[in-house]
Amino acid sequence: MAMQERIQELKAQVEAMKANNLDEIEALRIKYLSKKGEITSLFNEFREIPKEEKALFGQPLNQLRQLAEARINEFKEQLSALSAQAVVREDLTRTPDPIRLGARHPLSLVREEIIDIFSRIGFTVADGPEVEDDKHVFSLLNFAPEHPARDMQDTFFIEKEEGIQKPTDILLRTHTSSVQTRVMTTQKPPIRILCPGRVYRNEAISARAHCFFHQVEGLYIDKNVSFADLRQALLYFAKEMFGPETKIRLRPSYFPFTEPSAEMDISCDLCGGKGCAFCKGTGWVEILGCGMVDPNVLEACGIDSKVYTGYAFGMGVERIANLKYRVKDLRLFSENDVRFLNQFEGC
């Protein structure tokens, strides 16, 4: 076929080209414009023809190649415009993903449940600083300086004078009883408060052990508050928290700020009190310390111990959460691993 006709023929083909996707566009480019493509071949032949003919075909050939290149570019642009449109359209009309709210931390869940249970029998929440003075953490609570009871609650000192402990030493509170002394020294009975919060102890149980945990302590001071009231309030709490079948028992114990003092156990709900590995065969698990506020504490805080009596109790939130959710390793509570935390979604 003469050069003239072949140019005409290819021009018609280029004008009729169609492509719907990148593969088809690429196929057209290979067919016409690659090294062995039809238009490229025509250029190769063009080099061989006599000079006088070159003048005739040079321009139409160039135009043919430009046309093919332009059409292919046009296809590419159309395609990318289309896909950009598709992305925008998808974003605007799609039903949005439901928002994931995440989960409350198990310690927050348990703290709030404890507060909820006691608020139903008249307790309100009191708050205080984590960096405290010795006076509110120890001295007002009947811990004599250098008394061995202080060793049970060794802590981190922020400011400490040399030698014997002084009420002015500044330290991280070891229990939220410090909030109780703040309230007792500033408010008049009746006092019925819950003190939730973070507390610190210098306990190197293992290299990865944490030196803080969370407590909720309670204090009730009024006329005629008795040990029976304490027992009844704690029994109510245990049944609300762990189920109506739960039993409690109080074992004599010692705290400097309560007299008499007790540890409270609840019946093990894993074995129903028969004895299992969880309760170490005893049928009971320890959950809190409690007692009648020592008259020395009342007097030190400016409350007349001949008129008023009171009870106090304190529990570890991690311990209660552990019993409730059976968390095997307490470190999970502070490691922030979402695989653990996700399990409390919807709780």
Ligand code: PHE
């Ligand atoms: N403050 C005690 C502790 O942290 C707990 C407690 C509170 C015990 C009130 C008795 C009465 O160990």
